[in-house]
Amino acid sequence: MSGTVRWGILATGGIAATFTQDLLGLPDAEVVAVASRTEASARAFAERFGIERAYGSWAELVADDDVDVVYVATPHSAHHEAAALALRAGKHVLCEKAFTLDAGQAGELVGLARERGLFLMEAMWTYLNPVVRRMTELVREGAIGEIRTVQADFGFAGDVGPEHRLRDPALGGGALLDLGVYPVSFAHLLLGEPDRVQADALLSPEGTDLNTGILLGWDSGATALLSCSIVGHHATAATVVGTKGRIDLPRDFFHPDHLLLHRAGSSDPAPEKIVTGPGPQGLSGMQYEAVEVMRALRAGETESPLVPLDGSLAVMRTLDAVRDRIGVRYPCDNRAGKGA
Missing domain, CATH: 3.30.360.10 (Dihydrodipicolinate Reductase; domain 2)
Incomplete structure (x- = not known):
């Protein structure tokens, strides 16, 4: 991949707005589409940032041939669903933190990205500061x-x-x-x-x-x-x-x-x-994540050495261990084949 990298924004909350504002400050990035669960929300976001296409479903965004990489900015309870949808559609993904709800979900995303040769990174902007x-x-x-x-x-x-x-x-x-x-x-x-x-x-x-x-x-x-x-x-x-x-x-x-x-x-x-x-x-400082994603894509890399996937999996295992110690349970903890 060379030249301008074309981004799709999945979700329209505050963190999506901050990231998009930073993207617009990068000369080699273009925001071509945004999606929300409602067309009205997507359209309002698109008008705010001058984005050409607004979709009322995530599926439409990941099906857009002009989108190179999807930024997943949903609450973390939907990260697994949204990122998996994008990866299955052949899109590279930058996914907000916490990466997923648990290590099992994170492992599924990493396995999917590696199986398909797609770039995936947790949006841990601290590592790139x-x-x-x-x-x-x-x-x-x-x-x-x-x-x-x-x-x-x-x-x-x-x-x-x-x-x-x-x-x-x-x-x-x-x-x-x-x-x-x-x-x-x-x-x-x-x-x-x-x-x-x-x-x-x-x-x-x-x-x-x-x-x-x-x-x-x-x-x-x-x-x-x-x-x-x-x-x-x-x-x-x-x-x-x-x-x-x-x-x-x-x-x-x-x-x-x-x-x-x-x-x-x-x-x-x-x-x-x-x-x-x-x-x-x-x-705001979120541009450093975008810069690293675009650098990796141009270099043909499917993982960032600065925010490695194995590191994100390890963090999720520690978070799982903390939840186990304090007695916090999520519905995903009960699913068959849950990772640890």
């Missing part, structure tokens, strides 16, 4: 020595009543898949899949997690202390502690604009502030 990429380089270079502890949290106190999707198990409700996926993915980025998982949570009457604490352990001796919440305002920050120093990512660690490097034994007590430079004016 320039500051986070610089952080991983510093860790590899030994700037803070061997990692001993990772801390990360993500939470807010919102108006989440019993009718809200975050309280509905059928919709994959709870803090874990909406917010906890970020701290868990951050720990995986640095340390890989954990050897041990512990967790505790405050559950809603409906059985979804409102406030969750997670302790991950590795045979190396490293640990990760993670938390997520929809009933408490968190700092939403992260720290990586090593034997020779530490790295702090301030508020909104999942898309930071700088990091602070503390080197043990330095004669200067002030940390080094590392900034990778401002992003393109008016873009």
Whole structure:
């Protein structure tokens, strides 16, 4: 694939709007179509962003011959259905996080993409953020020595009543898949899949997690202390502690604009502030995902080395393990042949 990459947007919520706005800022990307479950919603989205085609069904979008890659922006309870539909239609897919509801669903998507030779990537924009990429380089270079502890949290106190999707198990409700996926993915980025998982949570009457604490352990001796919440305002920050120093990512660690490097034994007590430079004016940071997808497609790659599918599967296994520990169950957990 060369030249302009043509995108189809599947769903019309807030995250779809943000991603589309970023796409429109890229000279080598074109948004050719959008789909929703209702034609009215698709048409309103198309008019807002100047998109030529608006479809009232997902099937029409994935059947469009002018669409090269589909961006799945539905709630995560529909990720499996939407992404599978696109893959079966021969489309490359960028799928929002959490990748799916469980590891079994994620494995089915990965198997389908690999069987058909199609590109598939979880839209974990944190992994592609320039500051986070610089952080991983510093860790590899030994700037803070061997990692001993990772801390990360993500939470807010919102108006989440019993009718809200975050309280509905059928919709994959709870803090874990909406917010906890970020701290868990951050720990995986640095340390890989954990050897041990512990967790505790405050559950809603409906059985979804409102406030969750997670302790991950590795045979190396490293640990990760993670938390997520929809009933408490968190700092939403992260720290990586090593034997020779530490790295702090301030508020909104999942898309930071700088990091602070503390080197043990330095004669200067002030940390080094590392900034990778401002992003393109008016873009949110989601454009980095699109850039990576288009780079991979032009290179003939079906997976991104920066957001590998095996890594997304490992994150889903950890999220499954956390849910098992805290007693959160989704309808998909009962299906035959469920993965683990």
